[in-house]
Amino acid sequence: MLDERPSTSATVKRTTGSSVFNFIQKLGEPRVVGWIAVAFVLIMWEVVVVAAHLNPIYLPRPTHILIALLAMFKTGDLFSDLLATLGRIFGGFAVALITGTLLGIWMATSERVSAIADNFIAALYPLPKVTLIPLLIIWLGTGGPFMLTISALGAIFPIVINTVLGIRQCDSGLILAARDLGASNRQIISMVLLPSAVPSIFAGVRLGIGVSIILVVAAEMVVGKVGLGARLYLAGQVLETEQVFAVLIVLAILGVVVTKIQDLIDVWLNQWRLS
Amino acid sequence: MEADVVAFDCDDVSLTYSAKSGAPVEALQRVSLRINPRRVTAIIGPSGCGKSTLLLIIRGLLAPSAGRVRFVDAQSGAMASAKPRMATVWQGFNLFPWRTVGENVSFGLEVGGMTHSERAGRARRSLAQVDLSGFESKYPRQLSGGMRQRVGLARALVMEPEVLLLDEPFGALDAQTRLVLQEQLARLVEKSGTTAVLVTHSIEEAILLADTILVMTARPGRIAAEIRVDLPRPRTMATTHLNGYSSLFGQIYGLLRDEVVKAMATEMERA
Numbered sequence: 183m184l185d186e187r188p189s190t191s192a193t194v195k196r197t198t199g200s201s202v203f204n205f206i207q208k209l210g211e212p213r214v215v216g217w218i219a220v221a222f223v224l225i226m227w228e229v230v231v232v233a234a235h236l237n238p239i240y241l242p243r244p245t246h247i248l249i250a251l252l253a254m255f256k257t258g259d260l261f262s263d264l265l266a267t268l269g270r271i272f273g274g275f276a277v278a279l280i281t282g283t284l285l286g287i288w289m290a291t292s293e294r295v296s297a298i299a300d301n302f303i304a305a306l307y308p309l310p311k312v313t314l315i316p317l318l319i320i321w322l323g324t325g326g327p328f329m330l331t332i333s334a335l336g337a338i339f340p341i342v343i344n345t346v347l348g349i350r351q352c353d354s355g356l357i358l359a360a361r362d363l364g365a366s367n368r369q370i371i372s373m374v375l376l377p378s379a380v381p382s383i384f385a386g387v388r389l390g391i392g393v394s395i396i397l398v399v400a401a402e403m404v405v406g407k408v409g410l411g412a413r414l415y416l417a418g419q420v421l422e423t424e425q426v427f428a429v430l431i432v433l434a435i436l437g438v439v440v441t442k443i444q445d446l447i448d449v450w451l452n453q454w455r456l457s
Numbered sequence: 458m459e460a461d462v463v464a465f466d467c468d469d470v471s472l473t474y475s476a477k478s479g480a481p482v483e484a485l486q487r488v489s490l491r492i493n494p495r496r497v498t499a500i501i502g503p504s505g506c507g508k509s510t511l512l513l514i515i516r517g518l519l520a521p522s523a524g525r526v527r528f529v530d531a532q533s534g535a536m537a538s539a540k541p542r543m544a545t546v547w548q549g550f551n552l553f554p555w556r557t558v559g560e561n562v563s564f565g566l567e568v569g570g571m572t573h574s575e576r577a578g579r580a581r582r583s584l585a586q587v588d589l590s591g592f593e594s595k596y597p598r599q600l601s602g603g604m605r606q607r608v609g610l611a612r613a614l615v616m617e618p619e620v621l622l623l624d625e626p627f628g629a630l631d632a633q634t635r636l637v638l639q640e641q642l643a644r645l646v647e648k649s650g651t652t653a654v655l656v657t658h659s660i661e662e663a664i665l666l667a668d669t670i671l672v673m674t675a676r677p678g679r680i681a682a683e684i685r686v687d688l689p690r691p692r693t694m695a696t697t698h699l700n701g702y703s704s705l706f707g708q709i710y711g712l713l714r715d716e717v718v719k720a721m722a723t724e725m726e727r728a
Contacts, residue, residue, distance in 0.1 A: 353551070355547060355549050355551040356551055356553060358513075358518055358545075358547070358551065359545070359547060359551035359552075359553075360564070360568075361518055362516060362518065362543070362544060362545045363544065363564050363565030363568060363612070363616065364565055364568050364569055364616075365564075365568040366568070369568045373564070373567075373568070374553065377553070377555045378553075378555070380555070453596070
């Protein structure tokens with residue numbers, strides 16, 4: 183009991199002392215350093231542009247870019263462009279996911295189908311998909327079907343290849359166990375092969391969705407009337423550099439959000455993976 | 458009730474497959490054996506003798522190159538009208554890692570078309586049999602090896618098999634867990650009165666669990682001897698102190714020793 187008072191005051195002193203110390207220590211943490219660097223670059227950018235009287239057509243001030251961004255959202259134009267682009271990316275991606283997974287299952291379970299599909303995939307997979315844009319426009323025009331096709335083409339190859347890989351890597355013991363418990367071939371595909379391939383399929387999804395985003399934005403820049411790519415190209419044509427930067431920011435945020443969502447799905451998929 | 462008591466025979470079952478080099482490998486050579494109903498038959502042999510392969514052939518998951526497996530009515534000796542219900546417990550557990558314990562146990566019921574609520578109830582009862590009540594919503598990776606194999610056992614028992622096939626069920630477990638599970642399995646099999654075929658490389662496990670022990674030779678696997686185990690049940694660790702136990706152990710070890718040496722020599726040749 184007697185010892186308590188001095189020790190308490192010592193603790194208080196230590197905490198006040200350490201809170202300042204903690205703050206300084208936090209400034210040194212890698213994450214914080216990273217954000218400080220971003221802030222520093224933005225401030226320097228602003229200062230240099232103002233001080234050197236740079237023409238905003240070449241390099242607008244960050245604050246003006248932000249104002250342009252907010253203004254574009256206020257009119258609702260940028261929001262509808264974002265929705266159009268997202269719809270194309272995820273619409274095509276959904277088509278790719280379904281057809282790619284089905285084709286992958288078919289290839290993994292039939293050597294003949296695999297032999298047939300392998301040659302076509304070998305020819306088409308390394309081809310830069312943007313080079314298909316002119317041909318697809320001739321065939322499909324520039325409307326919705328074209329956008330969905332180009333988006334699906336971007337995602338389907340990694341999904342097919344990873345589905346085949348995932349299914350072929352399935353533990354043969356699990357297939358035996360399922361057969362022993364009375365599962366039919368169809369049930370083995372849907373209840374064993376497919377779930378065991380999910381992590382691998384998802385790795386394909388990660389690769390595929392990135393390509394879909396690139397292709398949809400590129401296609402919009404070439405032929406789009408709405409969409410982020412179209413908005414970007416238009417703003418560049420009329421030298422609205424602030425708007426160009428604003429669209430780039432939206433695209434960057436879109437990329438970050440998609441990556442974060444994928445990370446969350448990865449964590450969720452890992453919860454039952456055997457150590 | 459007695460009508461569905463099915464014995465089965467393996468008649469001259471052989472299995473030959475081609476190795477990667479293209480040379481034919483004779484895994485099983487004219488294996489003939491009879492599995493009696495409501496009895497536990499252990500198949501023991503050196504590693505690589507084809508005993509697990511034989512189990513797959515009995516289960517119908519692998520076709521023999523020659524010979525056949527016949528299911529017969531134990532009384533009349535006539536061919537059985539239908540295959541008995543069989544379920545296997547695997548050395549590597551083979552649990553579905555993306556399914557919870559409850560979902561693993563009810564897998565066989567699910568593919569059989571049973572409703573969700575009915576199979577959940579059955580899975581729960583089956584898990585209670587192996588002392589795993591309350592673990593329904595855990596994933597296999599959250600369990601120890603011994604617990605995983607008890608899930609494997611529950612998953613087989615829930616099918617109410619007439620023939621329970623055990624493929625080195627405790628082979629992947631540590632020695633202590635193994636002892637406890639052997640006793641637990643002995644109790645369960647005695648209680649259910651099911652026909653069981655146990656593949657093992659443990660003499661102790663074979664004696665503790667089996668009524669008949671079939672000793673196999675090194676590859677190509679053949680049945681070298683059939684040994685009856687008449688030790689009293691229930692068998693526990695105390696059984697291992699009986700005189701009958703040690704003489705049986707000695708007899709089986711004598712038969713196996715030469716075969717194990719032979720198997721090791723073949724392995725060294727191949728290496």
